[in-house]
Amino acid sequence: MSRISPVTGHYVTLEVDGLEYKVFYLENGSGQPLVCQHTAGCHNHQWRGLLEDDEITADYRVIAYDLPRHGKSDPPENAEWWKEEYKLTADHYVNFIVALCDALELEDPIFMGSSFGGNVALQLALRHPDRFAGVLSVEGADYSPGFYLDWWQHPHANAAQVCASGVWDLMAPQSPEADRWKTWFYYSQGSEAFKGDLHFYSVDHDLRGRLGEIDGDRCPVVMLTGEYDYLTTPEDSARTAGEIKNGTFIAMPEIGHFPMSENHATFRRYLIQALEALQGVKTAKSG
Numbered sequence: 526m527s528r529i530s531p532v533t534g535h536y537v538t539l540e541v542d543g544l545e546y547k548v549f550y551l552e553n554g555s556g557q558p559l560v561c562q563h564t565a566g567c568h569n570h571q572w573r574g575l576l577e578d579d580e581i582t583a584d585y586r587v588i589a590y591d592l593p594r595h596g597k598s599d600p601p602e603n604a605e606w607w608k609e610e611y612k613l614t615a616d617h618y619v620n621f622i623v624a625l626c627d628a629l630e631l632e633d634p635i636f637m638g639s640s641f642g643g644n645v646a647l648q649l650a651l652r653h654p655d656r657f658a659g660v661l662s663v664e665g666a667d668y669s670p671g672f673y674l675d676w677w678q679h680p681h682a683n684a685a686q687v688c689a690s691g692v693w694d695l696m697a698p699q700s701p702e703a704d705r706w707k708t709w710f711y712y713s714q715g716s717e718a719f720k721g722d723l724h725f726y727s728v729d730h731d732l733r734g735r736l737g738e739i740d741g742d743r744c745p746v747v748m749l750t751g752e753y754d755y756l757t758t759p760e761d762s763a764r765t766a767g768e769i770k771n772g773t774f775i776a777m778p779e780i781g782h783f784p785m786s787e788n789h790a791t792f793r794r795y796l797i798q799a800l801e802a803l804q805g806v807k808t809a810k811s812g
Contacts, residue, residue, distance in 0.1 A: 532576045534597075539628040541621045544604050548625060549597035550590035554582025557658065558634035560626060561589040562642030564664075564783060565726055566719030567711050568596025571639075574789025581793065585635075585800075590625060594718045611721030614729045618645050619652055626656065635803065637661035640782060641726040643757070644669065647746070647765070651735065654744035659803040661796075662748045664782050666761040667732040667768070673723045695782035697753040700791070708786045741771030745806035747799040748774045753781035773802045 532553045539546055551569050553576045563571045572589035575581060591598035600606040622645065626634055636657050638646045643665020650660045692712050696705050712719075739746060746769050750762035759776050766772035777784060777795045784792035 530577060531582075532573070537625070537628050539624045541624045542617055544601035546593050546601055546621075547599055548590055548593065550588055550625075550629075551576055552586060552588045553577065554584075554586045556584045556586055558626075558629075558631040559585040559587045560622070560631065560634050560636050561587065561785075562622070562636070562638030562645065563589070563592070563595070564640040564642060565722035566595075568714070570596070570711055571708070571783065571786040573786075575785055575793070575796075578789070578793060581796070581800075588629070588631075592718075592722075593621070594721070611718065612729075613641075613721050613725040615645070615648050615725060618725055619648050622649060623653055623656060633658040635659050635661065635800075637663060638665070639663040639785060640665070640756070641722055641730075643748070644726060644730045647732055647736075647739065648730065650739045650741075650744045650746050650769075651732065654740050657744055659745040659747070659806070661799050661803070662746060662762070662765075663784065664750050664754050664757050664762070665748060665765070666757040667736055667765045669730070669757050669761070670727050672756065673720070673727040692783065695754060695756065696787045697751065697779055697781040699779045700781065700788035704787050704789075708783050711786065736765060736768035736772075737770070739769045739772075741769050741806070745803050746772045747802050748772065749777055749784075749795050749799055750774075751777040751780035751782060751784050756782060771806055773799075773806075775799055775802070 532551050534551050536547050536549050561572045563569055568591045569589035576587050594600050634657055636646055636649055643662040646660040646662040649657055748762045748766040750759045752759055763774045766774035775795055775798055780788055780791050
């Protein structure tokens with residue numbers, strides 16, 4: 526029996542830091558926008574389980590985009606991008622996300638990102654607390670050093686296989702085998718952008734000593750981390766949330782660094798808790 530998914534895809538053109546980008550995004554649902562950032566070196570397919578989750582999309586307009594140079598989003602249109610090494614910075618990353626939300630005319634969006642997307646969620650809460658109704662930092666922390674490595678793209682290595690295989694032991698053994706292999710497959714397609722993404726993740730992102738500047742009343746922060754994540758451990762995320770005003774941490778047993786793609790059925794339970802916690806902060810503030 527055939528079934529057509531309710532998920533639709535679109536391109537939007539936007540300008541960020543003087544450059545033009547044609548950005549691809551998937552969406553489904555209605556209600557408050559929930560904007561989803563994939564992990565480093567990957568693309569929005571990671572969020573397919575969420576995009577097709579009838580319960581969540583009944584209340585939220587889920588939008589999952591491909592960052593430029595990932596998936597179906599090209600590098601900038603009006604620049605000779607091939608002449609420079611790609612190194613993602615916090616400034617550009619934040620500017621891009623805000624520009625995307627503005628271009629789509631999103632009101633009170635919730636931002637959710639995983640891994641390097643979880644880290645940029647903290648940057649958004651710090652820099653643009655009034656643009657977002659809250660942020661969900663999945664597998665994020667204030668600082669995650671040590672993963673910007675030359676051998677990710679060494680000429681003697683198969684970069685696609687190195688990047689894909691490097692994520693395998695970050696997933697929980699309880700996660701369905703087919704979903705773990707799909708996550709592996711996603712990473713085999715994004716090796717060219719992986720190292721540049723990790724420049725943000727391990728070099729340019731550093732909020733040590735600045736977490737107290739995040740106003741959790743204006744922009745609530747909920748952090749979620751899986752027990753099998755050794756890049757940003759549950760302890761790292763719990764410590765980070767503890768230093769943010771009204772920050773909330775949710776531990777995720779039996780799941781790893783790629784919760785939305787390795788095991789959506791398990792992740793969704795924690796996500797619903799996080800959305801309820803976020804809405805609870807907003808309700809308490811308005812009351």
